[in-house]
Amino acid sequence: MQRRARRKFDDEPENHERWLISYSDFITLLFAFFVVMYAISSVNIGKYKVFSDALGDAFGGQGSATPVNTQVLNLPIPNPALKRRTELMRKEKEQMTKLAQDLLSTMAPLVKEGKVRVTQNSRGVSVEINASVLFDPGLAKLTAESREALVAVAGLLKTDTHNVQVEGHTDNVPISNTYFPSNWELSAARAGAVVRLFIDAGMAPSRLSAVGHADNIPVAPNDQPESRARNRRVAVTILSGIPDPATEVPTTSPAPAPPP
CATH class of the missing domain: 3.30.1330.60 (OmpA-like domain)
Incomplete structure (x- = not known):
């Protein structure tokens, strides 16, 4: 009994453009990096919230990150x-x-x-x-x-x-x-x-x-x-040994008379 010959399948052709996928991912991450750097350099609560929400949606996150409390930067320095x-x-x-x-x-x-x-x-x-x-x-x-x-x-x-x-x-x-x-x-x-x-x-x-x-x-x-x-x-x-500065009257020299 003659054995039936096995059918040969052609090998899958090689895709020479697969590097474009990695390149596009790299460009996307690089863009996201520069956007983050820009946002950090000029903190704005409104823009920060919008940006964090967008990143959360893009990467499947659970909502936006906690806003940065920039009011701490405005606290007076103790004297x-x-x-x-x-x-x-x-x-x-x-x-x-x-x-x-x-x-x-x-x-x-x-x-x-x-x-x-x-x-x-x-x-x-x-x-x-x-x-x-x-x-x-x-x-x-x-x-x-x-x-x-x-x-x-x-x-x-x-x-x-x-x-x-x-x-x-x-x-x-x-x-x-x-x-x-x-x-x-x-x-x-x-x-x-x-x-x-x-x-x-x-x-x-x-x-x-x-x-x-x-x-x-x-x-x-x-x-x-x-x-x-x-x-x-x-x-x-x-x-009083310590006069209140709010009620002290500064002494000033009289303005010189204008020249004739």
């Missing part, structure tokens, strides 16, 4: 010096507030009578005392009654470390006598008298200063006897 100054200002304000409350308690009877006023601001704590409490008209010698109140104030300030400025003020009525040729001398002498009492009560002289303003800083119009009485006063200011 240790500013933080330290803020803390010092807070403690200074608390100390000055307590000092103002102690002065109010010490001068309570005169405060109720309207002869003493205690205020607090960025400059410090100020105690304004009506001149009628301290001096006889036209004189700069402290009365016996005023010494008790001022000694009590000095007792509070003696253990404190802040500088103290004493300012004398008058009304606008001119004065001219044997002791004081003008209100300038009278206001300065009254401020000096208070400073001398503070020194005698134990306060360090290096912390004290006396200033006379005459009638140049009135607190009321000088048109009525009651208003003029308010302007005749002595202000004892406990100066």
